[in-house]
Amino acid sequence: MDESVDSIAEHLRVRGREWARLPTRERRRLVEVAFSYWRDRGFPYFEMSRKQIAREFRNLMSKEPADACQNGAVVGSVVGLRLANLHQRHMWSVRVSRYKCPMDVFTDDKLLRAALERAWKIWPNRFGANPSSLRRMLKTFPGTASVSNFRPTLARAIISRFSPPGGTVVDFAAGFGGRLVGCLTLARDYIGIEPCREQVKGLRATVRELRRWKPDSASARILAGCAEEALPEIARSSADLVFSSPPYYDWERYSEHPSQSYLRYRTYDEWLHGFLGEAIRESERILRPGARLVLNVSRHRRSPTPEDVEHLARRVGLRRVAMFCMLLARVPYLHPRDGGAFKSELLLVFEKRR
Numbered sequence: 001m002d003e004s005v006d007s008i009a010e011h012l013r014v015r016g017r018e019w020a021r022l023p024t025r026e027r028r029r030l031v032e033v034a035f036s037y038w039r040d041r042g043f044p045y046f047e048m049s050r051k052q053i054a055r056e057f058r059n060l061m062s063k064e065p066a067d068a069c070q071n072g073a074v075v076g077s078v079v080g081l082r083l084a085n086l087h088q089r090h091m092w093s094v095r096v097s098r099y100k101c102p103m104d105v106f107t108d109d110k111l112l113r114a115a116l117e118r119a120w121k122i123w124p125n126r127f128g129a130n131p132s133s134l135r136r137m138l139k140t141f142p143g144t145a146s147v148s149n150f151r152p153t154l155a156r157a158i159i160s161r162f163s164p165p166g167g168t169v170v171d172f173a174a175g176f177g178g179r180l181v182g183c184l185t186l187a188r189d190y191i192g193i194e195p196c197r198e199q200v201k202g203l204r205a206t207v208r209e210l211r212r213w214k215p216d217s218a219s220a221r222i223l224a225g226c227a228e229e230a231l232p233e234i235a236r237s238s239a240d241l242v243f244s245s246p247p248y249y250d251w252e253r254y255s256e257h258p259s260q261s262y263l264r265y266r267t268y269d270e271w272l273h274g275f276l277g278e279a280i281r282e283s284e285r286i287l288r289p290g291a292r293l294v295l296n297v298s299r300h301r302r303s304p305t306p307e308d309v310e311h312l313a314r315r316v317g318l319r320r321v322a323m324f325c326m327l328l329a330r331v332p333y334l335h336p337r338d339g340g341a342f343k344s345e346l347l348l349v350f351e352k353r354r
Contacts, residue, residue, distance in 0.1 A: 012127060013130070014030060014120070014128065014129070015124065016121065016123045016125065016126055016128050020121070020124065027120070030120075031117050034128075034129035035112060038134065039109075039112075043106055047086075048082060048086055053210075053213075056080060057083060057185070060079050060152055063077070063079060068157035069324075072325065074158070074324050075154075076152075076153040076154030077151070077153050079152070080152030080182065080185075081152060083209075084149045084177040084178045084206065087201075087202040087206050087209065088177060089198075090202065091147050091176050092106075092138070095252070096147060096252050097145065099144055100141075100144045101144065101146060102135075102139050102141075102144060104144070105141050106138055111141070116128065116129055116137075119136075119137040150176075150178030150296070152181040155178055155183060156182035158347065159179075159182060159188060159243060160186060162292045162294060162349070163188060163240040163241035163292075165187040165188075166187055167188055167189070167240030168191065168241075169183055169189065169190050169191070170191045170193075170234065170243075170283070171190065171193065172193045172227035172230070172242065172244050172246075173227060173244045176199060177202065177203050179243060180192055180206060181206065183220065184214045184218050186215070187215055187217035187218055189218075192223065193223045193226075193227050194223075194225075195260060196259075196260070197257065200224045203222045204222050225259070226264070226275075227275065228282070231279060231282035231286065232282055235286065236285055236286060238286055240287075240288060241292055241293075242286070242287060242291075242293045244296070245296035246304065248298060249261075249302070250271075268303055272303075276309070276312060280309075280312045280313055280318070281316045284313075284316045290354040291351070292349055292350065294347055295348050295350075296326065296345060298345055299345060313348075318350035318351065318352060319351055321351045322349035323346060324346070324349070325344050325345075326346065326347050327344050328343050328344065328345065
């Protein structure tokens with residue numbers, strides 16, 4: 001394409017309703033211009049300036065933890081989510097079951113053109129070809145599934161409620177850093193365990209990025225390794241909260257490294273006892289008497305089930321003391337009749353005997 005940079009940038013500022021009014025030939029030309037632009041620029045990863053990072057972190061710290069609790073459920077906003085996603089570029093290439101990942105769509109010329117055209121078609125008020133719209137479309141393109149990060153506002157609320165100031169929070173499946181970011185807004189010592197090397201790199205970059213703005217009393221350590229091997233290295237009765245979101249067995253395949261639990265344990269039963277059962281047993285050991293274990297699980301849609309988790313917890317002497325419905329907004333255009341409906345997951349809260 002011989003379009004100038006300024007001209008291409010102008011095309012990216014075309015809203016869906018404006019695009020729809022154009023003749024067919026002009027609409028196709030704009031799709032091609034946007035396609036060439038993104039082919040040259042590369043994947044639309046999250047980017048934030050230092051000023052934007054500081055402002056987002058301050059906004060997250062200003063959120064009252066109690067505001068996330070509404071009528072027996074917990075509802076988190078997206079404040080702070082960009083901070084958690086910023087250094088986790090790997091998440092766009094993670095496989096979810098049989099579906100394509102967002103990177104598959106982006107690297108396929110035909111699918112990328114279709115994604116750009118679809119974004120202009122279904123979002124009349126959005127700039128269909130800008131980075132935000134393209135990211136959103138790549139995540140929700142037909143036949144595609146993507147991983148999601150734990151919302152830092154929810155993590156901040158849970159950690160604030162179930163651990164004391166100055167306490168130690170252990171996360172045995174640190175993932176993409178949503179709980180890490182939420183914890184860094186509080187006076188806590190976070191210990192995150194993660195086997196995926198790309199995610200460990202991103203987690204450590206997040207810690208370095210936010211050290212300028214976090215409270216002096218907040219700290220974080222990221223341990224690279226498997227939960228069932230790293231947890232035994234943590235001292236008995238030293239944690240005030242274990243808070244994590246275990247993987248849904250082999251539903252999301254973060255990498256093909258042998259350290260991944262779905263590869264270490266070839267069947268669900270082996271995984272349930274060899275990975276999750278051991279992680280829960282070690283969590284009970286490292287918790288102080290009366291401290292809590294909080295786990296994010298699916299509502300029967302994925303394994304492990306809430307019943308499986310509760311069985312493993314009871315077996316090591318933990319008792320369930322609460323269960324929260326965690327509300328997550330659906331993608332509106334995929335569920336037009338649901339309006340502002342929510343999909344949900346569960347937070348199970350267990351207590352160690354005093």
